[in-house]
Amino acid sequence: MSFQHRYFLNYNKYLCYFLYHYLRKFSYCRKSSILDEKKNLMDKVYLKPPLIIKIKKNIPFIPDKLQVIYFEEYFNEELNNFISKEYEGICNLFEEKGYNFTYIPKLIKTLSIEEAQYINPTLNKKNVIPSSLISQNIIDKTMSFTDVAITLEGGLLRYKDNEDDYYIFSYYQFSNLDKTEIWEQIRAYLSAVGAGNVLYSASPPPYPYIENPDDNADYEFDSESQKLIEEIKERIAALKQKGINEMVLKSIFSIDSVKLSRLIITNEYKIILPDYNNLEITMYPLPKAVFFLFLNHPEGILFKNLPDYRDELIAIYKKVSGRENIGDMEKSINDIVNPTLNSINEKCSRIREAFIKHFDEAIADNYFITGNRATPKKISLDRNLVTLEEVEIKVDVIKTPFEYIKHKKHYNYIASDDDTEDSFPF
Secondary structure: OHHHHHHHHHHHHHHHHHHHHHHHHHHHHHHHHHHHHHEEEEEHHHOOOOOEEEEOOOOOOOOOOOEEEEEOOOOOOOHHHHHHHHHHHHHHHHHHHOEEEEEHHHHHHHHOOOHHHHHHOOOOOOOOOOOOOHHHHHHHHHHHOOOOOOOOEEEEEEEEEEEOOOOEEEEEEOOOOOOOHHHHHHHHHHHOOHHHHOOOOOOOHHHHOOOOOOOOHHHHHHOOOOOOOHHHHHHHHHOOOHHHHHHHHHHHHOOOOOOOEEEEOOOOOOOOEHHHHEEEEEHHHHHHHHHHHHHHHOOOOOHHHHHHHHHHHHHHHHHOOOOOHHHHHHHHHHHHOOOOOOOOHHHHHHHHHHHHHHOHHHHHHHOOOOOOOOEEEEEEHHHHHEEOOOOOOOOOOOOOOHHHHHOOOOOOOOOOOOHHHHHOOO
């Protein structure tokens, strides 16, 4: 083969290679351009400015920015048929963007008495029958909190902000009711809606960490006493209703204001709430002893003064646990009354969990330990609601000074075999 012939073949090969990749790239760019043009066209067609709706803040629910509600003033058969059939797929699309899609007719069918009891524990499964509520009642009630007469023919309602005495909602009206077009409108809406779920916060802690202050437990109370174990978090998330769900639930089960239950301490030191269907609040002995300690002191206890209550806590723990010899628990009790440690906050967290796993915190905070920084922590429940059944949790003890821990940086409260009761520094 001559040189010219080989050169010609190589030239053709490279030319074909170049043309192939150029045309492929051109085709890809052209395809991308077409897709971009299609998206821009879709945006122009579907992303029209939403309506802004002001709803008075005295509406009986707290809006949730991550909740998108299908909302209509009058029944739209085509849209309702579409949503009923495609409900799961619609929910999945919204979840991918970090939002919760709410369709009120579906919501009404799924809410249960257990969820109702979480916001009103006085309800009884035997005598509560859900009303024959229809979603239109919820719509009418919501619209009664607006000042301006508007017509909503079927669209997506989402809370955006608040302004003076109003919650500000955006409303995206569906304009084309063809099945394919509804899907396109939902996708267009999701391409432009808010920022979705915020996964983290860069906010600084509320108080600076101070190494070994006398009242470090007080510094950490706000954050540490709020911590929940994962199991309780999941239970609360399943029961606690957010956004319009709360109003739907209250309407179905006719929930009004909730009265506080009496609290009974039985002769076995069980904690019973008789007005909440005889609900028993269970705790391990040590958190229960701390609960009884604070129940004994309606005036509250400053964390920096916790050492003064050591002997009283020990006496209560002996009653609750039924044990006289508590040598193995001595260090745990000493840690609780040590205001430089976090143990008291951990016990407060366990006490809080014991209540809020059964009912909403708006009710529960009357029963667990609360308080602001540098103020006495207390249980706010009216002591007239507390009944002791042939049992006594108040004990007469001498408050021994605990000055020792205020002058030492490191503490070891574990007794040696040679230690006697009098040799302890408290």
